[in-house]
Amino acid sequence: MTGPSRAVALEVLLRGPVSRSEIARRLDMSAGSLTRLTKPLVDDGLLVEVDSGPDQESGTVRRTRPLDINPAAHHFIGAKVTGDDVYAVLTTMRADVVDAAHKPLPGRDPASVVAAVSELTGELTARGTRISGVGVGLGGRVTHHTTVTEAPFLGWTQDVPLGGLLADALGVPVTVDNDLLALTRAEHWFGTARGHDRFAVLTVGAGVGYGLVMHDTVVDSPDAGVGLLGHCPLDPLGPLCPSGHRGCATAMLSKPSIRAAVSVGLCRPVTYDECLDLAAAGDPVATQVITASGRALGRLLAAVANFTLVRKIVLTGEGVRLAEVARAAVDEGVRADRAPSTAPLDVRIQHSDFTYWARGAAATAIQAHVLGDGLTTG
Numbered sequence: 001m002t003g004p005s006r007a008v009a010l011e012v013l014l015r016g017p018v019s020r021s022e023i024a025r026r027l028d029m030s031a032g033s034l035t036r037l038t039k040p041l042v043d044d045g046l047l048v049e050v051d052s053g054p055d056q057e058s059g060t061v062r063r064t065r066p067l068d069i070n071p072a073a074h075h076f077i078g079a080k081v082t083g084d085d086v087y088a089v090l091t092t093m094r095a096d097v098v099d100a101a102h103k104p105l106p107g108r109d110p111a112s113v114v115a116a117v118s119e120l121t122g123e124l125t126a127r128g129t130r131i132s133g134v135g136v137g138l139g140g141r142v143t144h145h146t147t148v149t150e151a152p153f154l155g156w157t158q159d160v161p162l163g164g165l166l167a168d169a170l171g172v173p174v175t176v177d178n179d180l181l182a183l184t185r186a187e188h189w190f191g192t193a194r195g196h197d198r199f200a201v202l203t204v205g206a207g208v209g210y211g212l213v214m215h216d217t218v219v220d221s222p223d224a225g226v227g228l229l230g231h232c233p234l235d236p237l238g239p240l241c242p243s244g245h246r247g248c249a250t251a252m253l254s255k256p257s258i259r260a261a262v263s264v265g266l267c268r269p270v271t272y273d274e275c276l277d278l279a280a281a282g283d284p285v286a287t288q289v290i291t292a293s294g295r296a297l298g299r300l301l302a303a304v305a306n307f308t309l310v311r312k313i314v315l316t317g318e319g320v321r322l323a324e325v326a327r328a329a330v331d332e333g334v335r336a337d338r339a340p341s342t343a344p345l346d347v348r349i350q351h352s353d354f355t356y357w358a359r360g361a362a363a364t365a366i367q368a369h370v371l372g373d374g375l376t377t378g
């Protein structure tokens with residue numbers, strides 16, 4: 001697609017169904033130019049005309065038919081790589097999951113990762129589905145959406161050209177991204193933050209992750225995979241994190257830290273869900289730990305909003321149930337660090353699993369396909 005055609009397709013992908021007049025207005029384009037650009041996109045099956053529904057006043061169907069994307073025109077694979085497994089999804093162009101699969105990693109070396117992603121791609125496309133691209137998300141640093149420079153969970157400390165290795169193996173374009181950035185891209189284009197030009201994503205689970213969208217653009221940085229927000233101080237009397245920071249976000253909010261604190265208090269090992277269940281049932285040890293963690297989470301939400309001036313925050317990750325069990329403490333923490341005159345935060349809790357993270361990787365591939373080389377616009 002040319003630049004103008006790409007702009008039209010992107011507008012319909014993000015806003016559709018949308019009328020031609022609205023597209024022309026938003027792109028500052030004449031009706032004739034828009035007709036010239038949309039006709040080949042409709043003829044190729046990328047765009048479709050949809051019914052606009054009855055007019056509110058007359059009850060008749062409007063004569064103009066809005067345009068929408070044909071989500072089945074292209075399919076994509078998204079893969080989330082952990083230290084032990086690969087989770088993959090097949091999605092439409094709007095990142096709707098069609099099918100999912102996962103397999104254990106046979107090893108943590110690059111060849112094993114390439115083999116696992118390739119096998120899952122073959123499994124998900126076994127019925128003949130053609131894919132337009134593959135996205136891979138993992139915890140670590142990635143440059144140019146192809147080279148992994150650091151991946152702690154895999155033990156990679158030197159540059160790995162993962163995108164190139166997979167592209168050679170699969171024969172389709174491959175985009176590699178930090179998993180948190182990929183998740184943020186999915187929320188921006190296809191998730192609960194769709195239509196918002198500024199918001200934050202906060203994840204709690206094995207660690208603490210953070211993504212930010214400002215002016216309709218995902219804020220990217222070479223340090224995105226370092227987990228900088230995990231070192232944010234929240235409680236001067238809190239426990240130590242593995243890096244020796246007392247009461248930081250990792251020490252207060254990560255699943256391993258919460259499990260360790262409750263296990264020490266109860267003198268027996270407990271799972272993360274058991275910690276939350278015990279707190280909900282009123283166990284004094286679990287309640288104290290979960291309440292402190294909930295208050296710390298509220299302070300972290302307030303810090304994110306105070307520093308970035310966003311009002312909308314998507315809270316997700318495998319440990320997000322903490323925000324529900326400790327809701328009163330979370331609210332208390334937010335109030336403690338927010339001026340009373342500020343607007344209330346719009347915090348959306350999004351339960352997730354590894355399929356959700358794989359969908360984020362697919363969204364990165366979709367963006368690369370639509371935008372070309374740069375993943376910089378919304």
